Structures are given as structure tokens and as C-alpha cells.
Amino acid sequence: MKRILNATWRDMVLTNFAAIVAGIVLSGALLLFLGIDPIFVFSTSIRAILTDGYTAADILLKATPLIMTALAFAFTYKANLFNIGAQGQFYMGAIAAIWLSLELQNRIPTALLLLIVLIVALAAGALIGGLIGFLKERFDSNEFLVSMMSSYVVLALMNYLLRTFLKETKGEYPQTDPIARSAWLPNLIKGTRLHYGFIISVLFAVLIWVLLYKTTLGFRIRAVGQNSRASALSGISPTKIYVIAFLISGALAGVAGFTEMNGVQHMLIQDFNPEMGAAGLGIAILANANPIGIIFASILYGALNVIGTQMGRIPGANVPSSIVSLMQGFVMLFVIMAYYARTKIASRREKNKRKREAALS
Secondary structure (H helix, E strand, O other): OOOOOOOOHHHHHHHHHHHHHHHHHHHHHHHHHOOOOHHHHHHHHHHHHHHOHHHHHHHHHHHHHHHHHHHHHHHHHOOOOOOOOHHHHHHHHHHHHHHHHHHHOOOOOHHHHHHHHHHHHHHHHHHHHHHHHHHHHHHOOOHHHHHHHHHHHHHHHHHHHHHOOOOOOOOOOOEOOOOOHHHOOOEOOOOOOOEOHHHHHHHHHHHHHHHHHHOHHHHHHHHHHHOHHHHHHOOOOHHHHHHHHHHHHHHHHHHHHHHHHHHHHOOOEOOOOOOHHHHHHHHHHHOOOOHHHHHHHHHHHHHHHHHHHHHHOOOOOOOOOOHHHHHHHHHHHHHHHHHHHHHHHHHHHHHHHHHHHHHHO
8 A cells, every 4th residue: 555645635535425325326226136215224324313312322323432543553654564453452451451450340430340341451552552562563474464463363363262261150151241331432422322432532642642733753653654764864663663653553543442341341242343454544544644534434334334224224125134244344345446546647747737837858
């Protein structure tokens, strides 16, 4: 992948809008092929969201962990690195969150418990991310492959723990005991499932934007991403930036694990949310790796998820449950194609600019 140097906001908005529309239209065509009226099911689902606060809040609930995993990919991308292992870092944060919650529940005040669990889950994700960054810094390993394979290692670790040390008390299923209410993230809106994890995710997105664009460290990360050789000549150590970027990236994905465990799942189940990392990657591309844009892109993705779920609940419509994954997959496919289109547009614009400059000189 190449970094888009001169893609404008207009390019991004137009290409992403076209990608989203194309994905929805293709999903509608698929429904039509199955003998289902797409206009009816889409309009009914959207109406349900607009008239039901519980369903509307679920959009933000679905967006909460996606914001964090998308930030995890976007942060390393700013340093021209590719963290494909957010899924593993997400799982590591979830393991740490559920273990510590089970240990501390009903022993200390909820606010203090949640703060400690958040910090430990963040550190657990950072541990995996930092290891990837260390291997990149020390051995110049391919971070794409190492981060991807790290997810399989953490998945194996999680499955092992669920069959041994973390297995529920009865010993019948590969899952943990549920955590007590004293370890739950409080609800943000009464009568819904939306919890304060959404606020945490939005705050992290804002903090990452400030870090990237208003601090010296952020400038160094972006400088390495633009040209690591030039940044090294100016006194910036690219190898140190690699480690720092992956540490922070892993920490962000670890927080996603915390919000899911203490906000939604309340217990660790084998192979839960297996597409969280991949979805975050697509959302980061949709938002052009902008931390603030990731908030809105995640909400859009959450809306697609909720719309798909509502479509499956329409009486007599017989919409297959797989339509949710297909719709999201179609949108992400076209988003990636839109990224490629923006790259070509930016490349052509750069060439034309150089030609004009050469003609004037």
C-alpha cells in the first residue's frame, strides 16, 4: 500500500460516499435476487431505528470497540506501519479485563475497579503491540506478517486459558464465569445497552488526534511515516518510533477488549467477535486514518450492523441472518476499492503538478 499524499477531503468524501452507496445497492440487488423487496426491508429497518431509542443506542454500542480497533490500525499507519494484529491485541485486553474483574469484583468500589481494569487491559494490549514494534526495531522484521501471526498466538492462548485457569466454575464450557454487576461499565442511557465505554472511546479518539497533530511525538510519527530516511537525517530515530507507535496501537486495541468485557459481554467466550480487527482496519481506511473521522465511520458501520439485524427481524420477510455480514463485506470491499481510486487520483495529480512545474522552469 502507498500513502496518499495529495488526496483531498473532496476525493475522500466522494469516493467513500460512492463506496457506501455501491455496497448498499449491491446488498439490495442480492435481496431482490432472493425474492425480497429491498426497499421495504431497508425502509422498515431504518424506521425501527428512528422510532426506537433502544435500537438507536445499539448503533453507538456497536461502534464503541470499532473506534478503538480502527484507531489501533490508523495510529501505526501514520508511521507507515501496518498493524494487522489488532484482533489479537483486542483479545489480550479482553483476557486481562475479565481476569482482573473476576479477581476484584465486590472487593473494591466500582469506579476504582474499572479504572484499574482499564489500565491493565491497556497495558496487556500494549505488551503485544510493543513486542511487534521491538521485533521491527531490532530485526527489521515484516510488521505486517508478525502482527498478523500474533493474533493466532493470542487466540491460542485465550482458548487454552478458557479450558484451564479461566474456565467457568462448573467446568462444562470453554468460557469464564460472568462478572458481577459491580464490575460492569455503567449504562450511559437508561433503558438501553449503551454504556460509558462509548465516551471512553470518543475521548481516546480525541486524545490520539491531539497527540498526532499537536505534539512533538505526533510530528515525529508523521515525519517517519512520510519519509523515514529524511526524518533520520533530521535527528528522529525511526526505530524508536516503530516501538512507540506499536505500543500505543496495541494499547488502543486492548481498551476495546475492556469495553466489550465490562460493557457488553460480561464474560469471556471462546472465539467471540472474530472480525473486530478486520472491521477496524476497514473503518480506518474509510476515515483515511483520521482519528475524528474514525468516530463517524465507526458509527456508520454500527448503523449498517443494526440495520442488517433489524432486517432479519421483520416478520415474514425471511431475510437470511448472513445478510449483515454480506452487507458490511460489500461496503468494506468498495471502501478498499475507493482507497485504490484515491491513490490513483492523487498519483495522477502529483504527476501533472510536476509536469507543470517542469514546464515553467
